[in-house]
Amino acid sequence: MSSHVTDESSTEPLIETVGLRTHFITPRGIARAVDGVTVQIRRGQSLGVVGESGSGKTVLSRSMMGLLPRNGVIREGSIRYGGIEIQHRSPKQMRRVWGPEMAMVFQDPMTSLNPVMKVGKQVTESLQLHLGMSSSEAMAVAEKAFRDVGIPEAARRLNQFPHELSGGMRQRVMIAIALACGPNMLFADEPTTALDVTVQAQILDLLSAQIKDRHMSMLLVTHNLGVVAGYTDEIAVMYGGKVVERAPTKALFSNVKMPYTEALLQSIPRLSHASHSRLAVIPGRPPDLVDPPAGCRFAPRCAYARDLCRREEPELIQAESPDHTFACHFPVGSPEYHERREELSRMPAPLLGRP
C-alpha cells in the first residue's frame, strides 16, 4: 500500500471503522474493550478520543493500527484505510504500512525508547528500512528531523542515549521517529500525560504544526478534555467501549448533549473557580468490561438516570447538526434533565453525581 492510494484532495475518509469490536479472552470471561465503534477521519483532520481508563480508547487506537496480538483477541467489524480493508491483515502485511503510512506516538517516552540504543539510530532505522537510505543519508535526514521537532544541538543529540535527554526532548524524539517516513496517519496515545505541564503545551503545539504542514490525520487519545480542546477538529467521547458522543470540538463544548460529557467538562479545574472549592468528580467506577450493566453503561453513575436508562441501551442519534451524534435517552437540555437538576439543586451536596 503506498501513499498515492489516498489522494490529497479526496473527501473520502483516510481511515474509518465500522462497528469495530475488540474483545479480549480473559480467565473471567470476554472483556469487551471496544464494543461497536464507528468513526471516520478524513485527510488532514484530527480526531480526539476522550475517556477514562478502561473506556477502550487506547485499545481503539491500537486496534485501528493493527497492533494487537493474534491470540486471545476477537476482532469484528471493519477497518478501512484508504478504502482498503485492513482488519484481518497479517502482521507481515501490516509491517509495510507501519512507518510509511501509519505511526504511533506513545505516552511515556522513557520506556518507549530503547534505553541502550542511540536516539539518532532509532530514527535512521526506519529511514533505512522503508526508504532505502544509506546510513549517512539517513543521519542527515534524522538531524533535520530533530531540528524540525525543535531539539536544539541536533547533531550532538543524535549520538546520545534516551536517559541523557529531558522528558520533553525524549517526546520530541519519539515524534521525530513517528514522522520520519512521512506517514499520513498518526496515532497519538496520551502523548503529553507523562510530561510536565509547561512542556505539554509545547509538545501539543509541535504536533499540531506538524500535522498541518504535512496534511496528516491524527487520532489523539487522552483522558484530559483540556488537551483536546485546542488541538482537534472533532472529539469522540468513549465510555465502556462505546462512543457516547461525537461532535466537532466547538460544538461539543458549547452544545454538550450526553451527561457523561457534561460531567467530564465540569471536572476540569478552572482558574475561575474559587480557591479551595472542591473538585467535581464523577463518583463510582468504570463499568466491568466482562459483565457490563444492562441498559446504558453510564446509568449506574449518572445523576439523571431513570428506569428507561437502566433497561434499554440508547442508540446513537443526531443532535441539531448532522455531524454531532450522541447516545442518551434524556440528554442535556431535555425536560427530564431540567427536572432532575431542580431536584439536585435543592440537595446540599455540590457534586453532580449521586451523593
Next chain:
Amino acid sequence: MTAEKITSGSDDHGAKKKLGIGFWLCVIWLTIMACVALFIPFLPLKSPTSNFVDATQGRPPYAPSWTHWFGTDKDARDVFSRTLHGARISLTVGFTAITAGFVVGGTIGVISGYFRGWLDRISSFVFVVLLSFPSLVLAILLTSLIERSLLTVSLVLGLLSIAPVGRLARAATIQYADREFVLAARQIGSKDHQIILKEILPNVAIPMSSLALLGMAVAVVAEGGLAFLGLSVEKGITWGGLIQLGSDSSRTLEDAPWISFFPILMLFLTVLSLNFAGDRLRAFFDVKEAAL
C-alpha cells in the same frame, strides 16, 4: 491499560498452581532410591563383589540377561547389584553434605543477615573466598589431603555448600528482617532469638526448601565427579567409580557399554528428579510469594 497486558499462551499458566504430576513422579523415584540406600542389606541382591564367572558363556563381561539384569563387568561382577550399592554411598554423601551445608551455612547466613555489622562483613568475605575456587578444584584439593571415609567426603562437600547456602539465607533474611511484622514483634518486646526463630526462619525456609533439593543434586553430581576421578570414599562402590571402571579403556566401553550406562542412567534419573522437583517447588512457592 489492563486490557493490553493480556498475553496469549502465557508461560506455564496452569502449571504454577499445583506441583504437577511430574513432581510426584520425581518424588516416587527419589523415595525408591532412598529405600534402596537404606535397606540394601535386606534386599535379595547378588553380592556386589563376587565373581559370577559362567564357563558356558565364555569370558566376561556378560551382556544383560535374566540372571544378570544389568549384565556383568570384566570380572563378572553383577552390575545391577553394584549399581544399587552405588546408590547407597552417592545418596548418603549427597544428603549429608547438603544437610551439613544447610545447618552451618544457613545458620551463618541467617545470623549475618539479621545482625549485620562486622559479623556480616567477615562472613561475607569468607563466602566470597570460598566461592573464588571452582568448587570441583577445591573438592579435589581437600579430599586429597584427608582419609576419605563416608563422613569426611560428606563433610568436605558440605563445606563447599556452605557459601551458596549461606548467601541465599542471608539475602532472604535481610529481605524479611526489614518487614513490618518483624518490627511489630520487636515492639512487643520479643528478644532477637525469638524473632529469628518464630518470624524469620519460617519465611526463609520457603525459598531454602527448593534450594535443598537442587543443592542435593549438585552434591550428588560432585560426589560422582570425585568418585570418577578416584577421590571419593575409599574402597566404596559409587556410581562415579562404576562409570569410570566401565569407561576406563575404550575397549571396555566399546565391548560392554552396559557397565557404564546403567550407573549413568541411575545417576541421571536421580539428578533429574532432584532438579525437577526442586524447580517445581520453587515455581510453586514463587507464585504464592507474589500473591501475598
Next chain:
Amino acid sequence: MRFYGQRVALAILLLLAVSMLTFGALNVLGDPLFNVLGPVAGDVNNPDSIKMIEAAKREFSLDRPLPVRYAIWLSDFVRGDFGVTFSSTGQPPVSGVISERLPRTFTLVAMAQLIAVFVSIPWALITASRAGKISDRISTLNAFFLLAMPNFALAVILKFVFSIKLGWTPLTYVGNDPLGSRLFQMLLPALTIGLPVAAVYQRLLRTDIITTLQQDFILLARTKGLSRSRILIAHALRPSLFSFVTVVGLNTGALIGGSIVAETVFRIPGIGSTLVESVLRNDFPVVLAIVMIVASSFVIINLFVDFAYTLIDPRVRK
C-alpha cells in the same frame, strides 16, 4: 577510576587469602617431607635416613615456621618460580610443566565457552519468541535433561557415540599433530563441557528476553514496521544481556572444573588432568601452583565481568 581501584584491591586481597588457605591446607593436612622422601621420612632411627631428612628440610626450607615458608613461596610465586615438582626424578621445575600444559586447557575452556555462548544466544532468541508454544516446551525439556547429566557421564556417552561407534572423532589427543587437527580433537571435549553450560545460559537469557519483549520500546519498534527477527536481534537482545554477562563470567569456574573431567576422559594433557594426577601422587608444588592459577584466573575473570557491565549498559558509565 575509584570504582576500578577498589575492585582491583579487593581482587588482590582475595587472591592472598586463597593462597594462604591453600598453602596452609597443603602443609598442615599433608606431609611434604613424606612426598619428597617417601617412607624414608618416617625412618627416624636410621642415621642415613636422618641425614637425608635434614638435607631435604634445608633444601625445601621445611625446618622454618609456616608463615616464613609461606612468605618464601609467595615471593617465588609472583616472580614465576613455582618451585620444583616433588614426584618426578630429577625434580623438574613446576613452571615448565605448567607452561607446557596450560595453553591446552586454556584452549579447551575457551572453545567450550565459545560453543556455549554461540549456541545459547540463538537458542534463547528462538525459544523466547515462541514462548509457550510446543517447540519452546520441548526445548525446555531438552535443556532439563542436558542439565541433569553430569559432565563426566556426558563425556562417556559422547565418547561412546562419536568416537567409538561413529568414528567421527579420534579416541585420543595427540600432542604432536598439527594445530588444526589438535583443535578438532578438542571439539568433542569442548562440547561435553560447553553444551550443559549452554543450557544454563539459554534458560537465563530466554527469561530475560521474554521480560524485555514486554517492554514498551518493543511495541514502538513494531510500529516502525521492523521485522520480528530485527526486533529480536537489534532491540531485544542487548538490554537482556546483563545477567547473561554475569553468568558467563561466573560460569568460567564451572568450565574449568569441567575441563578437569574432560581432560581425564579424553586424555588431554592439560592442567586439569595434571591436577588430578598430582593430587593422587601428593605432588604439592604442582597442586599448589595449579590451584593458584585457577583461582587467579577465576578472580580476574570476575573482575572483568564487573567492568564489562559498563560496556553493555551505557547508563552505568557515569
